[in-house]
Amino acid sequence: MAEFLPEPRPDEMDLLMVLSALADPHRLRIALALAKAPDAVLPCTAFELPVTKATRTHHFRILREAGVIRQYDHGNGRSNQLRLADLRQRFPGILTTLLAG
């Protein structure tokens, strides 16, 4: 059974952490892809990032710890989903900004 990995509650999310998480070309690409398909739950391997597996794992972790994405651990891999409702509640406007970029 898939398990959630630890993530901040909406009231624990910090604007500077979210901005820092998004201020990287690979992480912004991941967030944009998820923002364009907000109901999707996608495995890390679905994102064609030109980085090592360890670096890819790192980028997803930064996004999760900032509260941008939720990660499910399947044992043999992780899948990812945008925290749409939480982001909208905590930082209204941020998805509009991302999708306008």
Next chain:
Amino acid sequence: MAEFLPEPRPDEMDLLMVLSALADPHRLRIALALAKAPDAVLPCTAFELPVTKATRTHHFRILREAGVIRQYDHGNGRSNQLRLADLRQRFPGILTTLLAG
């Protein structure tokens, strides 16, 4: 007479550059202060930043080059204003996000 310093046009603004400009505690503090008083034109010295003058100049330059602020050069100093209309046009939602943070 005060002169504008070079800045990107709205269509030249880049989301990653804007996020990177804001993803720093000092620069976010400057942007938030200006976002809370969007009509204000404030000298660099109005922001109490615990950094050297050169570092302060650097932070304002990063914000200007990303398109977040407009800078006026008075010869003996610079003043700063949020590019409210341009930000709203190019990245709708971003001010709402900042002020919710």
